Amino acid sequence: TIKKARAGSNGQVNQCVRKDLNKVVDFIDIEDITEKVSLCRCWKSKNWPYCDGAHGAHNKATGDNTGPVVVKHKEN
Ligand code: FES
DSSP: OOOOOSSSTTSOSOSSSOTTSSSOOOOOOGGGOSSEEEEOSSSOOTTTTBOOSHHHHHHHHHOOOOOOEEEEOOOO
């Protein structure tokens, strides 16, 4: 049986990111993060896997409350 997801008009959470792939997986080397990086969790970013602020329009249009995960170095 096909499980139905909870988002998207076709039941898919991911509506636009690399739809030609079977699974979207991203790797970021921790050494490449100089200060901090914001990673998209709404699947609407045009700069995937990074947040480009698209969650704001998504939240406004849907009443959702999505936002990025921010990865940063510990403050000393
Ligand atoms: Fe997706 Fe910001 S654009 S969390």
